[in-house]
Amino acid sequence: MANPATPLGSSPGANEPTVHHAVxxxxxxxxxxxxxxxxxxxxxxxxxxxxxxxxxxGMWVFLVTEVMFFGGLFMxxxxxxxxYPDAWVGGSHHLNVYLGGLNTAVLICSSLTMVxxxxxxxxxxxxxxxxxxILTILLGTVFLVVKYFxxxxxxxxHLVPGPHFDPTLPTAQQLFFSLYFVxxxxxxxxxxxxxxxxxxxxxxxxxxxxxxxxxxxxxxxGLYWHFVDIVWIFLFPLLYLLGFHGGPGA
Amino acid sequence: xxxxxxxxxxxxxxxxxxxxxxxxxxxxxxxxxxxxxxxxIGGLFAAGVRLELMTPExxxxxxxxxxxxxxxxxxxxxxxxxIPSIPATLGNFLIPIMCGTxxxxxxxxxxxxxxxxxxxxxxxxxxxAGGGVDTGWTFYTPYSSQSSNTNVTLxxxxxxxxGFSSILTGFNFIVTVHRMRAPGLTWFRLPLFVxxxxxxxLVMILGTPVVAITIVLVMAxxxxxxxxxxxxxxxxxxxxxxxFWFYSHPAVYIMILPGMGVVSELVAAVSRKQIFGxxxxxxxxxxxxxxxxxxxGHHLFVSSQSIYAGLVFSxxxxxxxxxxxxxxxxxxxxxxxxxxxxxxxxxxxxxxxxLFLIGGLTGLFLAAMGLDIHLTDTYFVxxxxxxxxxxxxIMAFLGGLHFWWPKMTGRMYNESLxxxxxxxxxxxxxxxxxxxxxxxxxxxPRRYHAYPAEFQVWNVMSTxxxxxxxxxxxxxxxxxxxxxxxxxxxxxxxxGAKGLEWEIPSPPPTFNFDEDPIVTEPAYNYKPGREVxxx
Amino acid sequence: MSTAHIGTVRLYVTVxxxxxxxxxxxxxxxxxxxGWLNTPVALGIAVTKASLVVIFFMGVRYNTPLTKVVVIxxxxxxxxxxxxxxxxxxxxxxxxxxxx
Numbered sequence: 001m002a003n004p005a006t007p008l009g010s011s012p013g014a015n016e017p018t019v020h021h022a023v024x025x026x027x028x029x030x031x032x033x034x035x036x037x038x039x040x041x042x043x044x045x046x047x048x049x050x051x052x053x054x055x056x057x058g059m060w061v062f063l064v065t066e067v068m069f070f071g072g073l074f075m076x077x078x079x080x081x082x083x084y085p086d087a088w089v090g091g092s093h094h095l096n097v098y099l100g101g102l103n104t105a106v107l108i109c110s111s112l113t114m115v116x117x118x119x120x121x122x123x124x125x126x127x128x129x130x131x132x133x134i135l136t137i138l139l140g141t142v143f144l145v146v147k148y149f150x151x152x153x154x155x156x157x158h159l160v161p162g163p164h165f166d167p168t169l170p171t172a173q174q175l176f177f178s179l180y181f182v183x184x185x186x187x188x189x190x191x192x193x194x195x196x197x198x199x200x201x202x203x204x205x206x207x208x209x210x211x212x213x214x215x216x217x218x219x220x221x222g223l224y225w226h227f228v229d230i231v232w233i234f235l236f237p238l239l240y241l242l243g244f245h246g247g248p249g250a
Numbered sequence: 251x252x253x254x255x256x257x258x259x260x261x262x263x264x265x266x267x268x269x270x271x272x273x274x275x276x277x278x279x280x281x282x283x284x285x286x287x288x289x290x291i292g293g294l295f296a297a298g299v300r301l302e303l304m305t306p307e308x309x310x311x312x313x314x315x316x317x318x319x320x321x322x323x324x325x326x327x328x329x330x331x332x333i334p335s336i337p338a339t340l341g342n343f344l345i346p347i348m349c350g351t352x353x354x355x356x357x358x359x360x361x362x363x364x365x366x367x368x369x370x371x372x373x374x375x376x377x378x379a380g381g382g383v384d385t386g387w388t389f390y391t392p393y394s395s396q397s398s399n400t401n402v403t404l405x406x407x408x409x410x411x412x413g414f415s416s417i418l419t420g421f422n423f424i425v426t427v428h429r430m431r432a433p434g435l436t437w438f439r440l441p442l443f444v445x446x447x448x449x450x451x452l453v454m455i456l457g458t459p460v461v462a463i464t465i466v467l468v469m470a471x472x473x474x475x476x477x478x479x480x481x482x483x484x485x486x487x488x489x490x491x492x493x494f495w496f497y498s499h500p501a502v503y504i505m506i507l508p509g510m511g512v513v514s515e516l517v518a519a520v521s522r523k524q525i526f527g528x529x530x531x532x533x534x535x536x537x538x539x540x541x542x543x544x545x546x547g548h549h550l551f552v553s554s555q556s557i558y559a560g561l562v563f564s565x566x567x568x569x570x571x572x573x574x575x576x577x578x579x580x581x582x583x584x585x586x587x588x589x590x591x592x593x594x595x596x597x598x599x600x601x602x603x604x605l606f607l608i609g610g611l612t613g614l615f616l617a618a619m620g621l622d623i624h625l626t627d628t629y630f631v632x633x634x635x636x637x638x639x640x641x642x643x644i645m646a647f648l649g650g651l652h653f654w655w656p657k658m659t660g661r662m663y664n665e666s667l668x669x670x671x672x673x674x675x676x677x678x679x680x681x682x683x684x685x686x687x688x689x690x691x692x693x694x695p696r697r698y699h700a701y702p703a704e705f706q707v708w709n710v711m712s713t714x715x716x717x718x719x720x721x722x723x724x725x726x727x728x729x730x731x732x733x734x735x736x737x738x739x740x741x742x743x744x745x746g747a748k749g750l751e752w753e754i755p756s757p758p759p760t761f762n763f764d765e766d767p768i769v770t771e772p773a774y775n776y777k778p779g780r781e782v783x784x785x
Numbered sequence: 786m787s788t789a790h791i792g793t794v795r796l797y798v799t800v801x802x803x804x805x806x807x808x809x810x811x812x813x814x815x816x817x818x819x820g821w822l823n824t825p826v827a828l829g830i831a832v833t834k835a836s837l838v839v840i841f842f843m844g845v846r847y848n849t850p851l852t853k854v855v856v857i858x859x860x861x862x863x864x865x866x867x868x869x870x871x872x873x874x875x876x877x878x879x880x881x882x883x884x885x
Binding site for chain 3: 053056057060061063064067068071072074075078079082083097101104105108109111112114115116119122123219222223226227229230233234236237238241242244245
Binding site: 046054057065066068070079080161163172174177181 | 346351353354355356357417421422424425430455456457458459460462464467471474475476477478482483484485486489492493496761766
């Protein structure tokens with residue numbers, strides 16, 4: 001749900017206090033606020049603080065929708081794992097724990113660089129923002145490249161559900177792999193959206209638009225990024241680690 | 251044409267200024283036009299269904315075509331009319347004003363939500379043009395994911411996008427109500443309409459994503475053969491039903507809670523009295539929203555869900571009726587010894603209360619698992635939900651539309667016609683749907699276009715009723731549109747009602763208030779003694 | 786932003802190191818057969834890692850109580866889905882299913 005088929009270049013809610021419109025010079029003289037108009041203050045807010053609080057709350061409400069979105073998939077996982085424990089372990093056996101673990105480490109690193117990018121904006125370090133945002137984008141891309149190789153290997157080994165699925169494997173493993181592809185696929189789609197978002201933030205940071213008095217977009221994009229990391233933190237043990245110790249299963 | 255006043259309607263001018271607007275009031279009007287169109291389309295499908303059902307044989311359309319008629323009727327009415335109706339029109343228009351602020355928290359996202367609605371709606375029109383879809387609006391697997399050869403995927407994408415639109419509306423309202431209320435406007439001074447919209451928004455946020463992922467899974471199964479629900483692989487079609495109804499039951503509260511909010515406003519205004527038990531009504535909205543998430547299994551009583559789970563869901567479903575009953579009692583208690591004036595909104599509101607009562611009580615019949623086994627998938631269920639969604643939600647929507655029409659458009663409509671339409675709708679509605687309770691009790695299944703001859707008299711009554719109902723809607727549409735061109739200019743407060751929206755001009759200026767309001771009074775602060783108002 | 790709480794680089798790097806450490810632990814545990822304990826331990830570690838990200842990287846500990854309620858409500862709602870949904874599957878052998 002977070003990424004309709006046509007990425008708009010920004011995830012709704014993430015970029016909302018968008019910096020493309022300066023509000024200075026707007027003729028409406030109403031309102032009782034005495035403070036000077038920050039150029040990024042939107043007209044319907046009375047202070048930058050209210051604007052930041054509103055956008056942070058908004059992003060969290062949006063992330064709750066994402067929790068429920070992925071939650072449906074986790075529900076399906078729980079139901080089928082309970083029904084077919086052996087097929088679940090067997091299916092998990094086919095996944096490469098080292099690649100999965102590498103990807104986990106990559107995302108954790110990217111979360112660090114992300115939070116450092118936010119911090120750089122908060123303290124007004126333009127270089128800090130740029131370096132960390134670039135690193136975040138690079139790490140995200142590494143994640144996707146690794147995923148690509150993993151998917152390619154699944155195709156090669158006839159692990160894609162459907163008419164070409166390996167007939168020697170139990171049919172319930174097709175359920176496992178269906179969920180594997182949908183869960184990691186949707187996660188990867190969220191990563192793509194996240195990378196595009198970061199690229200936009202990078203351009204804005206390059207132009208020096210963020211500082212201690214205005215860093216909303218970096219912060220709320222960061223929230224989105226960390227959320228995508230958290231989803232992977234759960235996907236990794238549930239999909240990859242299940243069959244690692246060679247329990248029963250094909 | 252009378253001279254137009256300077257308001258959000260005419261400044262700035264031009265179609266581009268409307269299509270790129272950030273003004274919540276303009277977005278509300280854009281939505282109003284869109285959902286009215288889709289109400290008409292959904293109504294056409296209903297007309298097709300009712301025409302076929304006039305005769306016991308399936309002689310007007312083939313059974314495949316009939317499947318498409320009721321499916322599209324459901325999809326269009328639920329996703330493209332009822333769910334957006336009050337929130338996206340009245341909610342968008344009124345919430346910032348009732349909160350004493352200039353706009354919603356995220357105006358651009360508000361506009362985006364309208365564009366997403368339009369995109370989903372156009373895709374659905376594409377489905378209609380492309381031959382329709384025949385799975386029922388509930389698109390159960392494995393039929394929808396494997397067997398149906400109609401435009402399931404396209405319809406699914408349309409609904410998915412419309413769902414996203416709904417999420418964005420809800421999220422905007424939540425942040426606005428939390429963070430943008432005017433000074434002095436505490437939660438317990440808010441109009442109950444805002445409480446109801448807030449509760450609705452909670453449901454939108456927490457429930458819609460689950461149906462979104464369900465749609466994705468069905469599409470994945472259909473298009474990519476990733477058989478998540480495929481019984482041949484060991485998949486469970488009932489899992490799809492669990493995921494689907496986890497949203498779709500709370501969705502019915504998305505459809506009725508805003509209506510209840512409207513009714514609270516109208517009851518207070520036409521009775522000129524503070525709502526009886528304001529905080530009970532406020533908390534009941536939240537209770538309905540929360541409890542509504544715990545009852546979805548009552549749609550799965552005969553699906554092979556376990557009896558134990560059925561028991562639990564049955565009991566909780568009985569509980570969820572309680573807050574609705576609290577509200578109904580409180581509305582009645584408000585009207586008792588109130589100074590009731592018989593204006594057109596009064597007719598709509600009283601119509602709501604009677605019809606919602608019947609609809610709600612018949613829900614209890616269906617909540618009892620033992621009784622539901624016999625009544626499920628019969629016309630009893632169809633009658634029950636139409637009483638709530640049409641007799642309840644649509645009457646409330648129309649009542650609210652009439653009540654706030656002068657505010658939104660700056661025009662007064664013809665009062666007498668407003669009353670006539672309310673009566674026509676009420677009579678037509680009962681004639682359409684009460685016979686369906688009888689039909690269901692007698693055993694006529696839903697979604698069938700051919701039936702035993704002994705049911706014909708009830709079906710004919712129902713179709714006649716639908717004609718009267720349709721006439722009532724068309725009458726309302728006519729005089730409301732007419733008023734835009736020839737209606738008298740509306741004063742700021744034609745009903746003599748209390749509320750921030752009545753203290754600003756009709757129609758309001760773009761930024762709502764000349765000075766940020768500071769609120770010191772409770773809501774519905776009517777003084778005793780009749781206020782004389784100029785209509 | 787006068788009210789912003791700016792974390793130190795040291796804090797973030799410490800949390801990062803903890804996250805990597807927990808990842809190593811969870812992989813190590815998964816590689817050994819601890820019977821029924823494997824799953825709860827893996828989930829427990831995942832929850833711990835997620836909590837570290839939420840509290841420190843996402844800054845929730847400095848957010849308003851409302852934000853905290855929103856975060857908790859999101860996860861709580863998930864448990865409603867899991868709990869009442871699994872209630873069906875788990876209880877099917879108990880009283881049976883209508884019609885069987």
